[in-house]
Amino acid sequence: MKEIYDWVPWFQELARKIAEEDETYLIQKAKNQVERGGDPPLLKYGDEGIDPFSFFYFLASKARDKQPRKRVYNSVSSVFEIESRLPDTDIDDYYIFPTPQSNAHLLFHERENFTPDLLWRLFREAVKDKPNIGSDDFKNALKYIGVPKLTQTLFLINPKYFLPVDDRTYYSVETLGLPPLSEIVNKINKDDGYEEYKSVLKKLKKAFPGCEPYEINMFLYLQKSGEIKVSDNFFQISTNVDNDGKDHWNDFEKNNKVYTNPGHGGYDAAWRDCKPGDIILVRTRMKKGRAIGIVKKNNYDESEGLNVNSRILHVLWINKLERELSQHSMRQQSGFSGTSPKGMYSVFQKTDGYKPSFDLINSLTGNLTKNKSDLDDQQSGADTMTHPLNQILYGPPGTGKTWNAVNRAVAIIDGKSGNDLKEEIRKINEGESLADFERDKIKERFDKLTEEGQIEMVTFHQNFTYEDFIEGIRPVLASDERKDIEYKLHKGVFREIADQAREDSKQNYVLIIDEINRGNIAKIFSELITLIEPSKRIGSKKDETTVTLPYSQDSFGIPDNLYIIGTMNTADRSIAPLDTALRRRFDFIEMMPDSKHVSDNIDDVDCQKLLNAMNDRIRLLLDRERQIGHTYFMNVKRIKGNGEESLAATFKNKIIPLLQEYFYDNWEKIDLVLNCNGFIDKTSIDSNLFKNSDLIDEERKIYELLPDDDGKWEDPNSYQAIYEKGQGETSEAG
Secondary structure (H helix, E strand, C coil): CHHHHCHHHHHHHHHHHHHHCCHHHHHHHHHHHHHCCCCHHHHCCCHHHCCHHHHHHHHHHCCCCHHHHHHHHHHHHHHCCCCCCCCCCCCHHHHCCCCCCCCCCCCCCCHHHCCHHHHHHHHHHHCCCCCCCCHHHHHHHCCCCCHHHHHHHHHHHCCCCCCCCCCCCCCCHHHHCCCCHHHHHHHHCCCCHHHHHHHHHHHHHHHCCCCCHHHHHHHHHHHHHCCCCCCCCEEEEECCCCCCCCCCHHHHHHHCEEECCCCCCCCHHHHHHCCCCCEEEEEECCCEEEEEEEEEEECCEECCEECCCCCEEEEEEEECCCEECCCCCCCCCCCEEECCCCCHHHHHHCCCCCHHHHHHHHHHHCCCCCCCCCHHHCCCCCCCCCCCCEEEEEECCCCCHHHHHHHHHHHHHHCCCHHHHHHHHHHHHCCCCCHHHHHHHHHHHHHHHHHHCCEEEEECCCCCCHHHHCEEEEEEECCCCCCCEEEEEEECHHHHHHHHHHHCCCCCEEEEEECHHHCCHHHHHHHHHCCCCHHHCECCCCCCCCEECCCCCCEECCECCEEEEEEEECCCHHHCCCCHHHHHHCEEEECCCCHHHCCCCECCECHHHHHHHHHHHHHHHCCCCCCCCHHHCCCCCECCCCCCCEHHHHHHHHHHHHHHHHCCCCHHHHHHHCCCCCCEEEEECCHHHCCCCCCCCCCCEEEEECCCCCHHHHCHHHHHHHHCCCCCCCCEEC
16 A cells, blocks of 8 residues: 555656746646647646646646546656656556546636736745745635635645645544634635644644644545544554564555564454554554554455455554653553553553544544543543444344344443454354353343443334333322322433433443334434434533423433444344434444354254355345344254254244245245255145136145154255255155
């Protein structure tokens, strides 16, 4: 990924060559370039119409598409004799900078108002390492062009000093304490506009310590476009790649990547878990911090499978300050691993120079109240930066959504990081030693926290209401003998736990909403849907919001230590109209069937292949949302018998009924999912049943499930036939 900034020296060399010469140099070169296949609008107003700003904006317009980019950029390299390497013009990712829309006006002037001296004066000052642009020149230029167009071109001319102020890269700046884009533009358009622009530049650069403006622009653009979504999972890595005392930081920085030597094992779990958007803390030994980066790509976890010989993370730097870490006596860390609030995360967070990056990450992830310097002094419940405040686990039936919700709830209360939780769940699901014991421990801990009121669990359904969830008036038996009933205010489950969390701000609280998509979200949450946003929570200190509840007239807000975990069954068709407001305010975590969690040998039946084969067919016949989850098979230990440990009983009592629901009792398709393994009898119609069979489709087949006592249910061959290649034979009676 080192090539993503190769356009910078190319543009800088071009700008300096033009600035060093007089105006005729650009005019002659531009006309020469046009003769090689350039753009006639550049010559619309003759020789004087070729000014440097219009020329650079014209170049940017040609970067949008591969063919014009290749033609024009190669031509400019040749005509201007640019020595800097031109990035591969076939790769869009190497040309991420402001590019005008296809219908944009490329020139910086109209003939009647054109002042070439002004633009040349601006240009020659802009190319300097420390530009000193005159306020009047900046103000006069804005009379003919807008703030976005001018600042975009200044950035192209000198990407090591300027930044664009436009709606493509301005997505995140409000989280940095800057006002909305429209307000910024209005201020820049005033008399002191250049000073205001420099103030914006200063604040943006302060938020990304040690980073170049082109690095800041890249991050903001990718965040706005959605290509990068910053998570709250932290990892730490050492620059001492080979444990030989050599510092590889220069290579890390230059090539925008971090790595470990493929010959050193022991980090596979961490490499597997690290995803785009996760945060990397880079250190040298245990005493020096080097940088903070955001993962853009993990070479180890490639689409075609794990590439164990390529432990490389491509990163976007958001902080490149070198600092002595605030704590030196901490325990030794491995070369690459996840880190929790008690580990390297806390050390970086407490070190002067890295705070702006944690402020930025907190803002982007919604953890606005969790950036506190005394993390180690908080109780174990205050595990921050590792779990989203609002999350929904979604997937087909049997993928472990409820179990994972329980796991996450306990982890939030007990201060476990997201990475610790992932590793714990992996061990349990993969059947490592003490798995049953660990499951029992988690369940026991969950029950205790529920009893103490730190965790609440509720299931949504069609009749669930605002009055059940928040508050309402309910009839009760009257204490007065003269009355039959009386009405009292009733607090719902959400208000109950929210009130407790607000009163006990040092502990985390969790509300689990099972089957969240089965309820009428708009009616259940009502006006409170806005209050669950991290920035609106009580304690956020940014935009905390309260409302007056309609029944009690109490002022109500949602505290920032209350986490909401929802589960959602994608096989339920009611997912389609899921409230848009809910989607926007929750992190959605997909949970799909994973056959590695089940046995590959149950009385000679490979349940992994069995599950995969059925799901492959279901995806083709239906969709990916209605597959069979792995948890249906996790407790299976034998074919024969009854109960969840029996494969035969699992099929008869769970799998077949589920397929009936999926396919609306279309037995022909159910038989296809089972690969015609013999569990379903296919019978032809007996035409003798009717005196007149003219209206009867004699070719129609009648499908019937085998009787429960049929021996095929306990025959390994019946299950092997489901995943064997080719088609089995459905028994047919004439």
